Amino acid sequence: MSLFEVNDKGNIVVHGHLDRETLSKNFWESLSGNQRSTLLSNKKCQVDLGDVERADSAGLAWLINAVRDAKQNGVSMTLYKMPEKLQKLAKISDADSFLPVE
Template structure:
């Protein structure tokens, strides 16, 4: 496993999650996530996730809720198959703005 970070791209409002979106690392994002709310439109690329679990999925669902409260339009791109399967099994796939 590896740590989890938010990396910001050169384009405003575009960033990617890199590492393991798992219980062991999801709390690492708490300090970093405040930087996400500087944009009114946010694209979070998930292509560089190495692992994901239910805790990571729950964090994404919570992130979507917080984005709505802040008036931020959010979308997730390139979700890994494992994350898609977890979302479907948990019946939260419709809550996530997946592309």
């Protein structure tokens, strides 16, 4: 199973661990051509983090960069079902203001 899936509405479900061991590329580079096209045509997406089991500072950076990259490509991204530990990490890191959490 891949780290995340993009459905035909442009919504994304993230699975498993968001950490330095599972993240080798940034979000936008990890997308296939079809996934990019879907996001670009929808202009917005929701990222479901409810299935994330563990995240560290690399996972937080990956999310911040995903939001940035989406915005640079004209896609509005919203995060939801963010695990409590990841929310705390974002708050401690003073990065919570960068993340559009629902």
